[in-house]
Amino acid sequence: MAETTPDSWDDDKPSNTTECSGSDLSDLAAGLNLNVHAKPFVPNINAPAFVPSFLPPTASTPPGETTVSEGGDGDSEGTDNTEVKQDEPVATPTEDTDDSATGPGSWDQADESTPSSEPTSELDSARGSPQDESPPEFPLSNGSSAVKVKKKVAEVEEIPKEHVNVVFIGHVDAGKSTIGGHIMYLTGMVDKRTLEKYEREAKEKNRETWYLSWALDTNQEERDKGKTVEVGRAFFETESKHFTILDAPGHKSFVPNMIGGAAQSDLAVLVISARKGEFETGFEKGGQTREHAMLAKTAGVRHLVLLINKMDDPTVEWSEERFEECKEKLTPFLKKLGFNPKKDIFYIPVSGLTGANLRTVVDESVCPWYRGPAFIPYIDGLPAINRKADGPIRLPVSDKYKDMGTVVMGKLESGTITKGASLVMMPNKVSVEILQLFSDDDEKNITYAGENIKIRLKGIEDEDISKGFVVCDAQNICHASRVFDAQVVILEYKSIICPGYSAVMHCHTCIEEVQLKQIICLIDKKTGDKSKKRPRFIKQDQVAIARFEAAGAICLETFKDFPQMGRFTLRDEGKTIAIGKILKLTE
Numbered sequence: 014m015a016e017t018t019p020d021s022w023d024d025d026k027p028s029n030t031t032e033c034s035g036s037d038l039s040d041l042a043a044g045l046n047l048n049v050h051a052k053p054f055v056p057n058i059n060a061p062a063f064v065p066s067f068l069p070p071t072a073s074t075p076p077g078e079t080t081v082s083e084g085g086d087g088d089s090e091g092t093d094n095t096e097v098k099q100d101e102p103v104a105t106p107t108e109d110t111d112d113s114a115t116g117p118g119s120w121d122q123a124d125e126s127t128p129s130s131e132p133t134s135e136l137d138s139a140r141g142s143p144q145d146e147s148p149p150e151f152p153l154s155n156g157s158s159a160v161k162v163k164k165k166v167a168e169v170e171e172i173p174k175e176h177v178n179v180v181f182i183g184h185v186d187a188g189k190s191t192i193g194g195h196i197m198y199l200t201g202m203v204d205k206r207t208l209e210k211y212e213r214e215a216k217e218k219n220r221e222t223w224y225l226s227w228a229l230d231t232n233q234e235e236r237d238k239g240k241t242v243e244v245g246r247a248f249f250e251t252e253s254k255h256f257t258i259l260d261a262p263g264h265k266s267f268v269p270n271m272i273g274g275a276a277q278s279d280l281a282v283l284v285i286s287a288r289k290g291e292f293e294t295g296f297e298k299g300g301q302t303r304e305h306a307m308l309a310k311t312a313g314v315r316h317l318v319l320l321i322n323k324m325d326d327p328t329v330e331w332s333e334e335r336f337e338e339c340k341e342k343l344t345p346f347l348k349k350l351g352f353n354p355k356k357d358i359f360y361i362p363v364s365g366l367t368g369a370n371l372r373t374v375v376d377e378s379v380c381p382w383y384r385g386p387a388f389i390p391y392i393d394g395l396p397a398i399n400r401k402a403d404g405p406i407r408l409p410v411s412d413k414y415k416d417m418g419t420v421v422m423g424k425l426e427s428g429t430i431t432k433g434a435s436l437v438m439m440p441n442k443v444s445v446e447i448l449q450l451f452s453d454d455d456e457k458n459i460t461y462a463g464e465n466i467k468i469r470l471k472g473i474e475d476e477d478i479s480k481g482f483v484v485c486d487a488q489n490i491c492h493a494s495r496v497f498d499a500q501v502v503i504l505e506y507k508s509i510i511c512p513g514y515s516a517v518m519h520c521h522t523c524i525e526e527v528q529l530k531q532i533i534c535l536i537d538k539k540t541g542d543k544s545k546k547r548p549r550f551i552k553q554d555q556v557a558i559a560r561f562e563a564a565g566a567i568c569l570e571t572f573k574d575f576p577q578m579g580r581f582t583l584r585d586e587g588k589t590i591a592i593g594k595i596l597k598l599t600e
Contacts, residue, residue: 174255175397176452176463178424180278180314182271182305184295185263187284188322190241192365193260196389199372200249242267244274246465248453251393257453257465263301265587271305272519272582273411273480275312277424277465279398282318283309285343287335287362289328296342303346304589307504310350311582311592316395317352318359319343320388324380325364331375333382336362361388400462401427405489406436407578408466409521409568410482418448419475421484422467423522425460426577428486430468432458438473439483440493440566446471481523483568483578491578493566494598498533501583501593502556509550516590518561520581525567527583533558558596571595 181189197203245260259278261271275281283306286292295302309317321339324331344354352358361370362383369375372389386394406428413421430436434447449469450457460466468484485491503510510529518527535544536556543558551557572579572594583591 173461174250174253176255176257176461176465177280177392177395177398178257178259178278178463178465179280179282179392180259180261180274180309181282181284182261182275182309183263183284184286184291184301184305185265186291187263187286187295187302188365189263189284190245190260192282192284192320192322192363192371193245193247193258195365195368196258196371197247197249199368200251200389202247202249242270244270251389254393255453256392261305263305265301265304268301268304268308268584268587268589269517269519269524272308272312273522273524275305275309275314276409276519276521276577277411278309278312278314279463280316280318280392280395281309281314282320284320284322284365285339286323287321287329287339288323288326291323292339296346306347307350307592308582308589310352311580313576313580316357317347318361318388318392320365321360321362322365324362325367325369331362331380336360336383359391361385361391363388398463402429402462404428404462405491406430406484406486407491407575408468408484409523409578410478410480410484411522412480413475413478415475417469419470419473419478420467421470421478421482422465423484424465425462426521427462427575429462430460430466430484435487437485437487437490438470438478439485439491439568441473441477441482442490443473443477444487445473445484481521481525481567483521491568491575492570492598494569494600495564495566496530496560496562496599497569497595498558498560498597498599499581499593499595500536500556500558501551501591503551503553503591505588506553506585506590509552511550516583516585518563518581518583520567520569520595521578523567525563525565527561527563530560530562533560560599569595569598571598 181193183189194203198205198208241260241262241264243262245258247258247260249256249258259274261274262268263271283302285302286295294300306317321336323329324336329335340360344358347358348354362375362380363370364375365371369379370383370387372387374384374387377384385391404427407426408421408423408430409426410421411423413419430447430450432447432450436445436447437443438445447468448471450460451467451469452460452464457466483491512529512531514529515526516529518525532548532551534557535548535551536542536558537544538556548557551559568578570578573596576594579595581593581595582589583593
């Protein structure tokens with residue numbers, strides 16, 4: 014049989030095909046699925062493109078004629094030395110792609126086509142070495158080039174979208190979880206069947222309007238009481254961005270959890286209830302609207318979207334006057350906190366229960382006075398956030414648990430983490446290895462700054478990790494200090510504060526008790542001048558530089574070097590009493 018095999022499939026002489034004996038040709042056809050009876054068909058090069066129903070053509074097709082594959086466009090006219098690659102899911106040898114590639118991705122980058130492994134080996138033995146042909150009209154390769162091309166396509170597809178972490182804050186019962194749940198439904202992250210199940214269960218408990226919030230409030234206690242306790246997590250995507258929802262609790266008892274959520278966010282959404290009486294309760298002294306807005310600013314949030322919710326309520330009925338009333342009261346307060354009303358704040362009237370103005374603008378017949386953007390298109394169009402992808406690795410741990418090893422969660426503030434990397438857990442100074450990386454439950458090989466991730470670690474037990482520990486690069490570890498100097502602003506405190514005073518400090522995800530050791534100087538708010546005489550106490554509305562001491566070493570950075578780990582909040586007796594920034598680490 015080898016004697017009758019032609020030297021080249023490109024031979025111009027049609028007699029080469031007829032020299033094979035009938036039995037040999039039948040054996041060859043049986044082994045290679047070639048149609049030996051195709052010889053009588055001679056395609057007309059001036060005819061429209063022909064799509065054969067059989068597999069790739071036999072040697073009887075003379076060079077210079079066009080062969081169009083089943084996967085072709087069907088509009089290629091026959092031209093000399095032009096062949097169109099067959100895009101078949103079946104494992105068959107395919108023809109070389111010259112100018113018009115028809116597969117998924119840019120297959121024209123490869124010099125050779127993508128044959129399957131089994132027919133390739135048989136055809137190689139039957140026709141001799143294909144490498145000698147130049148240019149090859151029916152090339153066969155060992156698959157290496159095809160693997161490279163597919164790998165390139167995969168890499169192009171894996172270009173990550175920009176990650177934006179959105180925290181929903183506001184007074185209790187403002188509708189934060191309901192809005193988050195409805196956004197997940199509108200973006201396809203929760204299917205209709207699941208929501209119908211939640212609705213039935215909520216109806217059984219006489220809580221029909223709570224069902225949307227159950228998409229984020231997964232804890233049974235949260236569902237029974239209708240109050241978020243822990244920071245809920247979910248995500249949704251648009252064409253250009255990947256959003257992580259952080260649903261913060263609104264109750265004043267769970268403000269520490271809210272601070273942890275705000276510390277991981279890039280954008281804050283302050284949800285305000287427009288219902289008569291509810292807005293006033295949340296905004297007056299002691300309400301969480303004021304405290305949450307201030308804590309978000311302290312956590313480093315630069316842009317604030319205010320959703321005036323419950324506009325469909327019978328006491329509001331999409332009233333423009335009520336919307337403007339809320340706006341007029343909120344704007345001066347937010348300006349005082351440091352937000353620029355023209356650049357940093359945007360108001361949108363919405364209804365979390367009906368979904369109005371969340372994804373699409375509400376109908377003009379319902380709300381004729383608001384013609385601005387809906388919520389999701391607005392946050393999708395915000396400018397990109399500047400990330401430190403090439404900076405030192407900093408991952409403050411927000412939570413940890415045991416699951417086939419030690420798993421820690423947090424927002425990657427800076428740097429890039431790859432699977433298999435060797436890092437250091439501070440302040441323990443324990444070397445750890447990254448076994449697996451997850452970004453919103455999808456396993457990844459690499460994660461970038463700004464992503465909320467989970468990492469499975471090797472070399473440390475979960476009992477040895479606490480909230481506020483930081484995963485760092487071994488070559489550039491973060492500072493761990495016990496004593497530090499900071500500039501603080503006393504926001505609310507009835508009495509005076511003297512050295513020896515203790516409070517709970519919230520810095521990034523760390524919660525630690527600190528003691529005021531000494532007051533170094535007071536700072537004049539208007540001029541910025543420092544007092545020459547060392548003060549004996551600080552009182553409300555004063556700015557001071559003071560030295561604080563913690564019981565043990567905690568992961569800190571100066572505000573100048575790394576703002577995310579250099580700003581903090583002091584709380585005492587369930588109230589936020591001061592905010593500050595770290596100026597110097599002493600020991």
